[in-house]
Amino acid sequence: MNAPTDLSPTVALVGNPNCGKTALFNALTGSRQKVANYPGVTVERKLGRLSTPGGRSIELLDLPGTYSLRARSPDEEITRDAVLDRLKDEIAPDLVVCVGDASNLRLALRLALELKHVGRPVMLALNMMDIARKRGIEIDLAKLSAELGVPVVSSVAVRRGGTDALLAELDRQLANLPAATIADWQAPDASGLRTAQREADRVLRAAVKMPSAPDLGTTRVDAVLLHPVAGLVILLAILFVMFQAVFAWAKPAMDLISDGFTWLGAFVGSLPMPELLQSFLKDGVIAGVGSVIVFLPQIVILFFFILLLEDLGYMARAAFLMDKIMGGAGLHGRAFIPLLSSFACAIPGIMATRVIDDRRDRLTTILVAPLMTCSARIPVYTLIISAFIPDREVWGFMGLQGLVMFGLYAVGIVGALTVSFVMKRLLWRSSVGEPFMLELPDYKIPQARSLIMGVFARAMAFLKRAGTTILSMMILIWVLASFPEAPAGATDPAINYSLAAMIGHFIEPVTMPLGFNWQINVALIPGMAAREVAVGALGTIYAVNGGAEATQQIGQALAGHWSLGTALALLAWYIFAPQCASTLAVIRRETGGWKWMWITFGYMLALAYVAALITYQVVAALGAG
Amino acid sequence: MSIFLPLVAIPAECYYEALAMTDTSTLALGEARVGFRGRISALDMSRADGAGLPAPELERRLLELGFVEGAMVELLHQGLFGGDPIAVRVAATTIALRRREAMAVVVTPQ
Numbered sequence: 251m252n253a254p255t256d257l258s259p260t261v262a263l264v265g266n267p268n269c270g271k272t273a274l275f276n277a278l279t280g281s282r283q284k285v286a287n288y289p290g291v292t293v294e295r296k297l298g299r300l301s302t303p304g305g306r307s308i309e310l311l312d313l314p315g316t317y318s319l320r321a322r323s324p325d326e327e328i329t330r331d332a333v334l335d336r337l338k339d340e341i342a343p344d345l346v347v348c349v350g351d352a353s354n355l356r357l358a359l360r361l362a363l364e365l366k367h368v369g370r371p372v373m374l375a376l377n378m379m380d381i382a383r384k385r386g387i388e389i390d391l392a393k394l395s396a397e398l399g400v401p402v403v404s405s406v407a408v409r410r411g412g413t414d415a416l417l418a419e420l421d422r423q424l425a426n427l428p429a430a431t432i433a434d435w436q437a438p439d440a441s442g443l444r445t446a447q448r449e450a451d452r453v454l455r456a457a458v459k460m461p462s463a464p465d466l467g468t469t470r471v472d473a474v475l476l477h478p479v480a481g482l483v484i485l486l487a488i489l490f491v492m493f494q495a496v497f498a499w500a501k502p503a504m505d506l507i508s509d510g511f512t513w514l515g516a517f518v519g520s521l522p523m524p525e526l527l528q529s530f531l532k533d534g535v536i537a538g539v540g541s542v543i544v545f546l547p548q549i550v551i552l553f554f555f556i557l558l559l560e561d562l563g564y565m566a567r568a569a570f571l572m573d574k575i576m577g578g579a580g581l582h583g584r585a586f587i588p589l590l591s592s593f594a595c596a597i598p599g600i601m602a603t604r605v606i607d608d609r610r611d612r613l614t615t616i617l618v619a620p621l622m623t624c625s626a627r628i629p630v631y632t633l634i635i636s637a638f639i640p641d642r643e644v645w646g647f648m649g650l651q652g653l654v655m656f657g658l659y660a661v662g663i664v665g666a667l668t669v670s671f672v673m674k675r676l677l678w679r680s681s682v683g684e685p686f687m688l689e690l691p692d693y694k695i696p697q698a699r700s701l702i703m704g705v706f707a708r709a710m711a712f713l714k715r716a717g718t719t720i721l722s723m724m725i726l727i728w729v730l731a732s733f734p735e736a737p738a739g740a741t742d743p744a745i746n747y748s749l750a751a752m753i754g755h756f757i758e759p760v761t762m763p764l765g766f767n768w769q770i771n772v773a774l775i776p777g778m779a780a781r782e783v784a785v786g787a788l789g790t791i792y793a794v795n796g797g798a799e800a801t802q803q804i805g806q807a808l809a810g811h812w813s814l815g816t817a818l819a820l821l822a823w824y825i826f827a828p829q830c831a832s833t834l835a836v837i838r839r840e841t842g843g844w845k846w847m848w849i850t851f852g853y854m855l856a857l858a859y860v861a862a863l864i865t866y867q868v869v870a871a872l873g874a875g
Numbered sequence: 876m877s878i879f880l881p882l883v884a885i886p887a888e889c890y891y892e893a894l895a896m897t898d899t900s901t902l903a904l905g906e907a908r909v910g911f912r913g914r915i916s917a918l919d920m921s922r923a924d925g926a927g928l929p930a931p932e933l934e935r936r937l938l939e940l941g942f943v944e945g946a947m948v949e950l951l952h953q954g955l956f957g958g959d960p961i962a963v964r965v966a967a968t969t970i971a972l973r974r975r976e977a978m979a980v981v982v983t984p985q
Contacts, residue, residue: 478955
């Protein structure tokens with residue numbers, strides 16, 4: 251399966267986590283990148299193209315970070331199989347570049363020694379050479395190369411010209427590439443690892459002169475940021491700022507997008523065309539896609555913060571600080587980041603669970619991620635709260651409406667922790683759980699370019715999803731809500747004659763104990779596309795004409811039709827209900843089958859039903875049903 | 876800052892001395908306090924029976940993160956609840972782990 255000679259050679263980047271491999275990949279390939287998944291698995295395959303000064307065109311493959319080829323997670327398996335040429339349909343790399351953080355070489359050197367056994371030419375690139383130099387670390391490249399037995403070059407991914415030496419060496423290597431030999435790599439046992447690390451330590455002592463005093467910058471910052479009490483307080487403050495930003499900063503952009511789609515809908519509505527086509531474009535396509543794209547600003551801001559904290563080196567610290575708290579609920583410290591992302595949207599959150607090695611820990615996190623209050627619930631919460639909860643102060647300083655909102659978030663979090671706790675005890679009783687072991691990288695100043703590229707990639711992935719899965723879902727739901735058409739001379743809104751209404755009536759006996767009438771049932775169907783679509787659907791059903799101020803009018807209409815019990819039961823329902831087809835689709839993809847998707851759907855539906863039932867019955871018993 | 880000894884620039888001949896020593900003062904890294912500095916004298920999986928991994932796998936994970944006999948360690952930080960997890964500098968790398976896994980790392984104070 252080697253590359254035919256007429257194709258450009260493939261070079262693979264392999265390295266420890268946090269070695270700056272991705273920054274190097276970005277510096278080498280710029281925007282000429284393709285990010286896709288490996289077939290059959292959910293590991294990202296990042297391929298880029300670059301041209302060397304010698305005029306060579308190279309395919310550069312960025313493999314997932316690992317400490318060893320002894321793979322423990324799906325990501326690491328890809329790295330192992332790629333360099334060992336075990337991947338079907340993949341071209342094995344002609345040259346493996348082991349990337350090491352020049353200021354922290356010890357573990358990288360062991361990986362480099364391991365890579366010498368994969369049967370392919372290997373070279374070592376010492377990244378972040380500038381930081382190493384600043385700290386007074388002296389590396390004798392020639393000596394290191396001689397001791398290791400592979401070519402060694404230095405690089406500074408973040409500086410212009412910082413990759414020149416690496417590019418020149420790539421040219422030199424590829425000009426007379428030795429043929430691939432038989433791989434004699436075998437998964438090392440403990441004694442093999444010991445021997446290799448001792449050899450790496452020997453090489454390190456021979457070729458690298460460490461400064462007489464170690465760099466204390468990171469230690470000093472950590473004295474504050476990892477302080478048992480102050481560290482947690484600072485983490486909470488960072489989270490507070492993050493959420494403030496996600497909700498407050500995104501508002502103007504979201505309003506703009508929302509107005510834009512409203513205008514577009516009105517514009518299409520004014521064009522002469524058949525009514526059905528008009529409804530399809532306006533209510534199906536434009537309103538549907540618009541209701542999802544409106545979250546783009548929040549997703550961009552959220553990922554900006556996540557990537558910023560990641561690049562700074564803080565995310566591993568956040569996992570460290572949260573490990574015990576999360577562990578109490580049966581979650582892994584690393585689940586913190588995915589669950590945090592789920593507050594914006596469960597989809598990036600579920601995708602972010604890839605950082606969790608252990609399958610059970612990862613499944614638990616995936617299952618509870620949709621319980622985090624995502625931003626799509628906010629329009630529904632806002633609508634019902636503003637219509638049913640009086641706007642007054644409690645205890646003199648807190649708004650009652652805000653308090654209810656906070657309560658809904660809190661119930662979601664408590665629900666997620668409880669579910670993971672129960673899952674850990676019931677389903678996986680035998681397992682103590684994956685140990686929490688991770689490197690706390692030195693703090694680094696993030697690079698604007700890398701940050702922007704990362705945010706851009708996430709935004710594009712989201713838009714692509716909005717353009718495909720969600721669009722098709724929207725069309726299906728529009729069909730349900732539009733057919734059969736209203737009979738001639740009908741006085742009620744057209745949706746009341748549709749398939750959606752039939753379903754709504756059909757399930758009314760089941761939802762009656764929750765205080766849900768058939769109109770609510772109908773609104774929940776389009777609400778499957780995206781939770782907030784239910785708001786617009788309620789507007790349609792209660793024949794409120796849309797527009798920028800429609801929400802307030804919908805609220806008034808609801809206050810006239812529903813009891814307090816119904817409204818509160820619907821809020822309780824929305825905390826737990828699996829009201830998001832896209833999330834379920836992502837769970838299916840990330841867990842590699844239907845089973846876990848249906849388990850998620852089932853347990854969330856059951857929780858939602860019970861929560862709404864209790865809420866409605868209690869409120870009704872108190873006389874407000 | 877003279878209390879911070881160089882952690883990596885150690886003469887090679889000192890490296891495995893700790894291995895040979897049968898010192899009664901050894902303890903498990905999992906029971907060390909913040910500020911502890913010492914050298915790894917052994918990896919003993921039998922001490923970490925509460926760990927979430929089978930012994931051979933735990934040993935390999937520890938080795939992969941650089942916990943090798945002879946390496947210098949310093950316990951830098953610990954969490955709020957039960958002093959767990961801990962952040963340990965191994966040579967020049969900082970690793971976070973829980974005390975129950977760190978029990979397998981036998982260290983000699985220096």
